[in-house]
Amino acid sequence: MLLDNADSVATWVGELTGSWLDSCIELQVLITSILPTGMEGEVRVEIGPLEAADAVALYLERAHRAWADRTFSESEKPAVEELVVRLDRIPLAIELAAARVRVLPPRALLSRFEERLELLRSATPGRHGSLLGALTLTWELLHSREKTILSRASIFEGGFTYEAATEILDEDASKVEILDLLDGLRSKCLLQLDDSEPPRFQLFESVKKFADRELQRSGLQNETVRRHSAYFLSNSERHVERIEGPDGLDSIRWLKTERENLVAIHLRSIDLDPALAARAGLALAPVMFLEGQPPSETHLVETTLDAARRSGDPNLIIRALANRANMITPHGRIEAALAGVEEALALSRRVGNREREGHLLVHAASLYVRKGEIDPAAPLLELALEIGRAESEPLIEGIALMAQGTRELARLVLDDAERLYDQSLEIFRRHGFVRREGAALTWIAGVWTSQGRFREARRALHEALILSRQMESRTYEGNTLMNLGGVDLAAGRLDEAESYSIKSLAIHREMGNRHGEGIVIGQLGVIALERGDVELADSRLIQAESILKECGVKGFHAALLPFVAVMEARVGRLAEARRSLKEARDYFLSVNDQGSLSAANIVEGTLEVATARILASSQRNEAEALVERARSRLVAASSQESGNVGDLSKAIRLLRQDLDLWAAGSREPGPQAPAMGLRVGSAGAWFEVAGNERVDLRRRSALRRMFDALADKRLSSPGVGLDPNDLFELGWPGVQLHPEVAMKRVYLGIWALRNLGLTNVLLHQTDGYLLDPKLPLLRQNE
Template structure:
């Protein structure tokens, strides 16, 4: 009779099995181990101690007992033991149980990857059970691992509930800054430039401007230098793309957006930005600054207020502000230019090589375009159909006669523009027309959008393929919706051609109509099971939505401008852009133009709703009342109900809450939402009625309202609504004395908020957990969570927290008690937690015995 020999892992916490080769990824394994342990999880790694078992038996047993498979890969396939057909690395992946989540990280670049590892990675990439990401440094890996494991913690909590609602894969960490993009191709011939820029930053230079003409490679160089220097900054580096920003006043908002700071509109964005950067060590990369040079003083103001912040700027012109150090980006040297040509030629003709027959022609092409990288790329894209000698002949003849833009442009700027024009001369008329029309997009576009503005009779798919082949348009991978983009200078050229054609007004109107229709399509799905998908899709189109709105506002097309804003209300709110929408609607109200009643209702709503929590003279409530009346007169019960929600919030938020009127307002709103079968509106109205009952001390009634709202949101698949309802029910249960139920509801609120990237929801959930920890006697945990929540609010620009949370009273009691010093220290430590760490802390089991909660809400 045989017995099963169980090999136990080191402890019984959530176990993360780490698979990799040992020597080549030693630093990365240490980084992964640190990230895992920071989340209070158990890494399962063979170097953590000798085991008296054969290796294959050991890792098979460990895999069976693990909760997550984490694979690290680079260049080595690993040793294949005698009588085995695969290495231990591949065997571990093969033996991974089907139901085990798989997080896989591949280090790049990898110039010498072994063929068998390439085969394994190709198989893994096609495995829909695995999440697959690239990284470059141990620090970047640690951030990815910590973020992804925190999301998995949230998923596991979610799936443990009686009626689980699946968290969609690939959820972004909330408030995650925009890290450095990973270029699709390598940087060629800039090693000395990277070294010099890194030296400048490391020796105390805090504002470096990379100057040079369009297409010279400033952006790629800045990214490479920032990646090298980022390890010297505790908070890493953040990339700020300004290519779609044309108004200098919007630069602080774009920086805030990249940092994850919300523009809530209730405080100046520069104030929020300064607060968010206070005490942080971070490198900002601001790309394409030449079109917003008037915003340069804002950069010096940020640097003055944030002594550990440094900025790399790319621009065609100097900023000319104090502390600026310029770095001129020049053309590639002869050998480097040829290397770049060959690399880009391989993309269209994999068998292309330099030979004795073509070497002079390739060098001549590089010389003809003055060694400008983008011009080299455009020329190299043609070797699929033209041999280098013919390419040189055509290029030389064309560049000698073409006039690319203004004659007062710098010589190399004229070179790149002439090269773009030469490239377009090789297209047919329809393809050139399509390129001009595509210039209307900001921040990229989909095939569907291109077909919409391309014209009903145009063969957009074939034309777009030709533009991609010519390197005038880039294609980026996606799931089922690939995106396309242009480099800034190509887009600038396309727009000039569009303006010259006389089609610009019609094409911009078509662009606006497309996004108006997109907003209409998203409006209902944003409130249900399509919520996450639409949030991601609209996030990709954020710059296009802004451009469409700007076109409508500039044309005083107030009706359509208000319609686009209102259809995407939930998106603007969750992503922290209500402040920007408010400025749009303020333009309409300040225009002195006669506004349609429905348009005025929308404009008043957006202009006042974000101010509901500070209404000393009652003007906010008065304007929201007018907005609700206008919605009613124009037959929009859904809009009226939404205005009434904000009105009720204003009535509850003052020093002397008018609970009776707020109840009356919300009872009417509830009837309105039910009359049009708006489940989302009904669930929100129930939450507000619950808040009124909570204010009036009727806990049972409040509990019923919150429970009913939660049930509605869960049936509808509305994750944002679920977050709101579960958070409020948590406070009611806390006040009723059920600490365990309150903990579960606050955990649900944190879980859902992390899954949909709702920063405000995470902050509220953390604050609820502060009260749970305080009442459970876990004073240090209460302090850590309070510090994390406060830091998250400061760094995200969220100011209205006191209106909706009651945790401060519990924290004050702890601070005034014998453990005050420990709480203060824990609060300071909590401020240093990342969002992912704070989420993991909130979802971990607490300690201590619960105390009696307070009866009255704050």
């Protein structure tokens, strides 16, 4: 027997059905109701929202009933999907929306979604005639305490925990009573409870809209708003203070989880209580820095500063100025950031806030170094270090030492930089400043890269990467991946460098970090240059140069220019190449960067070879003299004892490429593809490139399987790469290894195949490795 819609008579139905069951032993009864009947032995089955695909299907089917010849194009499907989600995937709401498809198609209804309670109705009277009617009937079935709890719960955005509920929803109820009330509302399908830790309650959107109306009518709204703001601001400020310490991850997670509640406090307080709005915006600052800002929050930095100024509270203004500087620096607005920090510094001195002054001194010095103005940073950092020690503030002392190390690294005084970084790292580890520990490791890796200690640099960066992921910081993860790409590029491991750089680029773009984006695109440009893909290198390096110039980071821009000059020389733009190299040299001389001058000297050799190519047909002797001069630069570079080995090593490899091509009689740079094609034995047992000697792979089973898979891919899908993970599974079937160890095996396999004769044949692109699709390939089955 089925008894439907028993909500309003649930108890009476329970008593009646109980008597039937006593008389009819085999009778089975299915009752639909938002309230339990209370019968002994009752089995409750809670029906949640539809699955997303089923919700879409229901809307389309009901829309077809309402308008038989109405079809939905591919471009409309995202709107349908969004609509059913916004309707909480509840069948009644979806059916009512679909019934109005003629006058309110999905996009139109979404644009008027705040009016959904009035709009979603049908001509059929009764409980199912409108969404408002259904919710009103449900509301009338609640007792007064449940109504109070549900209406007050509408104040939350993004859900709430049991702890928040006990502080905000009912000051007169005990914690156990509130838990019982929440569970009752959940059993009536008015609240959802997820499986997060700790679990969070969430109102369905339509229920939230209805409950908010009732809250406004109840006279409890102002008190509820006050309690909501007080709870979240006091807790968020406590968590912000703990972010730097050993419990930082828990605090970051709390702030991330309550992000929507803090945004709500900020927005509703902007006009009514600027200090409250500023406090909420500053509580969001660490999350915005670590995770970036969604489009809906792009205004928050400026509105927070504006609210702080209107509040008249100097400490809020100081923090808001520093926060704004943090957020706009990655977008290249260094001058504006520095102006804000200097204003905050003056204000902190005026009010005697020594701790904040110490942090701001480091901040200002770091901006000067980023601009390439190294000298102004020194006195600021000395004073910050003095404050940190005098005030017993180890965090200030540590970040001041780290910034001093960065200043010495910019000057390429590498031993001093390493010493200062080690001191900062020791402080961070001793006090549990995990986030700063990762930053110090990244900077130490920069020193080791400049010294050519690539293996040590890689190890430090992998440790920093683990820390960034433990701290769930996308900003630090992106920077660490960028630096890993830089180390591998300096070491000549182009495939690994490209892989890290591509991952880093995605994060920088997600976070809106233009500075990081420019550096990574530059790295990818140098990779393309080394592979001989001059067209791709040209595109990437020009883009990177434009971004770095826009960001005002003189040092990074100057470091890229020598490689821009190589690219310009290789495409025959010698005048532009000379200008680029001169601009770089002028900067290196201005900051006394001898290491980068050494790299620029090697790049001069590539310009000499490029000039020689032009002169070769008419002035052979002059051309040979230029090439000999370029060779002498390589000899001189081999005795280089100090400087930026990372940039120097890249410049040396590029010059060697040009000299090798000259010696081989080629007048054009770039990989020379063998003209006679590639012959491949059965199951990849051997290969011959361009008629050269046969290479036997029969005793090298992993290499043979990898090569055979690459050959199959070349024949079946020319130009499509094989993912490194797939190559590992094909080369070492059934072997289970840590992902990083597995990738090292693949990279070593690729390196071995190239050394066996596939250097210019085995290529790499975004989707993986492949054999040159332009090269004829013949399988020879034996």
